[in-house]
Amino acid sequence: MEVKITQEGKVTTAALIGRLDTLAAQEIAPQMDALKEVDGTLVLDCKELSYISSSGLRIFLTLRKAAIANGAKIIVRGICPDIRNVFVMTGFLNLFEIED
């Protein structure tokens, strides 16, 4: 699991690459915690994300809560059908702005 974080002006993009299982979620937790401070627009790029467990979803939700507190904006970009399905099941589709 790899996370690539890039900054373009006010837009911070975090590209999630690989499988975000429980173990991976623990590993990327420090990187993701840093993203809580983002006050512009945070783009979670999921084009390369193939799997997500509830631990991963938990990170997404934590960021979302932080963004609301900071007045920031989160965009989830390019989720695959399987993950979209998980988003549907969990109601996350309504919590996030999804981009292809």
Place this chain on the structure above:
Amino acid sequence: MKNPIQYIRQSLSRKLSLWIVFFAAVIFNVALGFMFTQSLRAVRQEAISRASKELDNTVLRVNSIIQLVETATDNTDWLITRHLDAPDSMFVYSRRILQNNPELNGCSIAFEPYYFQDKDRGRYFSAYTYNDNGNFYTSQEGNDHYEYFYMDWYQTAKLLDQPVWSEPFVDVNPEIHDSKEIIASYSKPIKDKDGTYIGTIATDISLSWLSETISAVKPYPNSYSMMIGQGGTFFVHPDPEKLFYQTIFTETLEHDDPAMADLGHAMLRGEEGMRELRMDGQDCYVFYKPLGDTGWSVAIVCPESDIFGGYKRLQQMVFFIVVIGLILMFLVFSRIVSYELKPLRRLADQAGTIAKGHFDQKLPDDDRSDEIGQLTHSFGDMQQSLMQYIDRLQSATAQKATIESELKIANTIQLNMLPRVFPPFPERGDIDLYASMAPAKDVGGDLFDFYLRDEKLFFCIGDVSGKGVPAAMVMAVTLSLLRHSSSHETDPAKVIQMVNETLCKGNDYDMFVTLLLGVLDLPTGRLRYCSAGHDAPLILHDGTISTLTCQPNLPLAILPEMRYKVQEYKLEPGSTLFLYTDGLTEAMNADHEQFGMDRVREQLSACMNDAPRQILERVQDGVHAFVQDAEQSDDLTMLAFRYTPGEFATILSEKITLSCDLKRVPELNAFIASVAQKLGADATVTGQLQLAVEEIVVNVMNYAYPEGKKGFVTIKVMSDGHQLRMVVIDSGVPFDPTLREKADTTLSAEERPIGGLGIFLVRELMDTINYERVDNRNILMMIKTIK
């Protein structure tokens, strides 16, 4: 024509008037009767005294005439004696007597034969003068044809030697007078100075004169007088046929008439008196009295009809007046009473109208202060009260109807709380369940429920004490509590305990609930149950009926500290569990005989291998046949299910055991991926299976082995080609992920909790999950149909 008694009964005025008239008639009758009796006596007395007086007067008058005759005769006596030497003077004396007493008819101064021989007189010498209407004719009457000295009037005086009255006789002196005159003679012997009898002086008096005098006595219009002589012959009598020819006894000879004979004898004896007897066909009063020394007797006959005629007429008149008066009285009283009762009649009419339900009928205004007025007022008051009462009754009835309707709705709601769709699990081959409740007339307190969760059948049956709305409400509360409590708890004892604690709070009415709650783990047939004082269910298996052993626990809502313990039973495949309430065993027939356990077993043994629905229907029919027309006293609730788990024919079985470390998760995912590949699953399904298993395993690692405890997790994956079963087994502390609350996916980001998504996702991804703790191991099975 109406029946007269009916006619009188129908009207109070008629009745009242009749009574008044009746009593008036009685009083009149008594008063008039007394008066008439008294007047009858008075009239009689008056009649007697009047007739007596008349009779006395008559006798007095007759006596005076007789006296006259006697005096006239006596006064001449001495002249004759003195002048016996001058026979011719006898003519003078004879004539003088008549002249001096014109009432007299004749006078004979007759001497013994040849008495005046020395005076050239022959054998006969009788100086006779008679009065022919004031003309006096004097002659010597004796001759060869009339030898006077043989005559009675002459002889009696001579023989008796004293003055004597002759019986009346017909004067038949043809020489002088050819008319026969009835006369009576007073004869007196003539004696010379020596006292020798020398002749008889006889003075005649016409009886017609006497008769006239006597006949003139007429105290009553139809009364008459009569006189009889010494032999009883009638000398005075209105009937000429009787006169002279008949005696008073004549008729008694033909017809025996002792009264008449007695009267005759009494009169002849010279008695005086009054008698009542029947004469000539009518009742008469006869007053009689003798006439001086003559031996005659005078009688006045007064017909009773004459005496009492006036009285009788008066009586008839009075009777007539009384009758007319009573009739008038009846009519007038009828009218008066009828008039007085008019308001009452109107009241009666109105009361009739009111009785028909027209309560607003206005009563007649009446300012009378008498009983009728009071009645009208009382009636008006009653009507008012009645109207108010009806109003209240109507509103009460309306309220009651509302309550009843609401009760009905409540009952429906209550019934709708129970599962209603049968068969409930048509897609499942392992469980066939049927339940029925026949509610009694009142809203009852029986309950049953069942549902499947995580491959477990939750079922319960219960009975709330008492009936009616309180029982129904407790039933509803119990049902809700059960559903709520069992949603996160699979231990029946714990569920019952929770429900008991809640029910005990605020149970001020000492109601209680018997309940049996069971949880059947469908994959294993492991039945866990707990009975709170409920009837033990029956197990039908392999041709036998056995009773599920139940601890004698207290019913619910009695003791909050009560600790309920779970009981276990391994339900063999093919078994049927039969649950019921006491409405079944205590169903009563008309003879108050209970259906009883024996009959239940009898019914069940006949349909042991039938489907639950048929079993219940058969038992129900048996109860109906037993109870027949007797009213159902209690709810009759039954629940039965048949457990027929299918065989799982494994064609693939893979296993991996991991130490309790999150670092092993990728290993797990790889294992699932390899199995999925063997099953020919695509990437999506593989991802879903990986996600489900990972979530469970991570949960086990976190919760079954808390605080870094060491342990292992075994994951088994089996398939029969249609269904995939993934079983996660660990030896950690009891951990049942199925009890986790379902995440609410509708909440906003701020509201959503961070955790709780894992088990939720498992449920979403798999068909069903099932947890069992067996032999200190947590066993969680996930099932998903793959083809």
